[in-house]
Amino acid sequence: MTRATLTSRSRPARPSALPDEIEEYRDARWRREATRQVETAADAERFIEQAGFVACLTDSRRPGPSLYVAVCGRRDAVLPRNVQKDPETSLTWTLKDEIMRRGRVYYAKLARGKAMFLAPRMVPYFHAIWGLRRAEEPRRLSKQAQAILHVLRREWEMSTSDLRSDAGIISRPAFTRALDELQAAMLVVPAEVCYAPKFTYIWTLGVGRFPDALRRRVTRDAALKEIARCFLTSAGLTVRGELARVAGLSRSDAGRGNRALVREGYAVMLSPGVYRLAAPQAFTPAAAPACAVDAGPTA
Numbered sequence: 001m002t003r004a005t006l007t008s009r010s011r012p013a014r015p016s017a018l019p020d021e022i023e024e025y026r027d028a029r030w031r032r033e034a035t036r037q038v039e040t041a042a043d044a045e046r047f048i049e050q051a052g053f054v055a056c057l058t059d060s061r062r063p064g065p066s067l068y069v070a071v072c073g074r075r076d077a078v079l080p081r082n083v084q085k086d087p088e089t090s091l092t093w094t095l096k097d098e099i100m101r102r103g104r105v106y107y108a109k110l111a112r113g114k115a116m117f118l119a120p121r122m123v124p125y126f127h128a129i130w131g132l133r134r135a136e137e138p139r140r141l142s143k144q145a146q147a148i149l150h151v152l153r154r155e156w157e158m159s160t161s162d163l164r165s166d167a168g169i170i171s172r173p174a175f176t177r178a179l180d181e182l183q184a185a186m187l188v189v190p191a192e193v194c195y196a197p198k199f200t201y202i203w204t205l206g207v208g209r210f211p212d213a214l215r216r217r218v219t220r221d222a223a224l225k226e227i228a229r230c231f232l233t234s235a236g237l238t239v240r241g242e243l244a245r246v247a248g249l250s251r252s253d254a255g256r257g258n259r260a261l262v263r264e265g266y267a268v269m270l271s272p273g274v275y276r277l278a279a280p281q282a283f284t285p286a287a288a289p290a291c292a293v294d295a296g297p298t299a
Contacts, residue, residue, distance in 0.1 A: 025236040027075055030065040037073025041098040048105045049119045052230035056096055056115040064246035065234060068092045097193050103209050108183040111248025122230060123213035128223035131186045144169050144178035157191055157204035228257030232267055232277055240273030
């Protein structure tokens with residue numbers, strides 16, 4: 001019996017604004033089914049690679065693919081108020097830590113402070129939108145963020161408390177804001193989390209884990225198109241404002257990406273802000289991805 005069968009915590013069913021075939025397509029692509037739910041770090045990495053970009057702890061009240069929803073294996077999963085005692089939330093958190101340690105997919109707080117996983121193939125496109133060139137750093141980064149970056153470029157990786165001390169930042173909130181700023185600019189990532197002797201993150205440079213992806217030059221227009229393609233491929237159809245919310249783009253940028261797909265013939269526009277995959281075979285059962293089984297080690 002699966003976790004999705006055992007749990008009763010879900011929202012009452014309500015009519016969807018999306019066609020049934022789109023919801024079923026998303027169920028398969030976003031692992032919102034008990035037969036496809038994520039249980040291991042290897043499962044999660046395959047899910048992220050397939051979806052392209054995935055939120056960490058969002059639930060059915062937020063659009064887009066989510067690791068938490070994939071762990072639950074059901075469309076209507078909702079985070080409980082007491083997450084500390086919830087087994088599905090705990091497993092999601094444990095998988096997040098293991099994925100971070102393995103370093104095979106990109107993980108950080110990205111646009112709008114959202115904790116997100118990126119498949120390596122998507123890193124150049126997100127970096128083209130939000131990344132900073134070194135020459136831009138003095139002008140666009142806060143003094144605290146520059147101080148942290150200077151330390152990490154010298155030491156390469158460091159725990160939270162040591163990094164704050166070496167950067168000379170007394171205020172904890174200022175330090176946290178600076179770290180969020182560096183993550184959003186795709187300069188710094190958490191590499192590992194330690195729980196003993198005390199809880200702390202280990203921080204490192206993003207370019208140390210994904211050197212080729214972060215050094216690859218991509219135009220902004222190409223990046224917007226590929227981010228839009230990635231989401232539409234996994235969603236089947238995108239409604240007004242959905243891509244912007246999921247990827248952290250402005251609505252105008254999301255529209256530019258979707259319209260580029262229409263010009264290419266990859267998508268059709270059903271109405272302003274509503275785009276659907278052009279390929280009619282995309283929504284047949286045969287097009288749904290299989291849930292691969294990893295027989296090898298997970299570490």
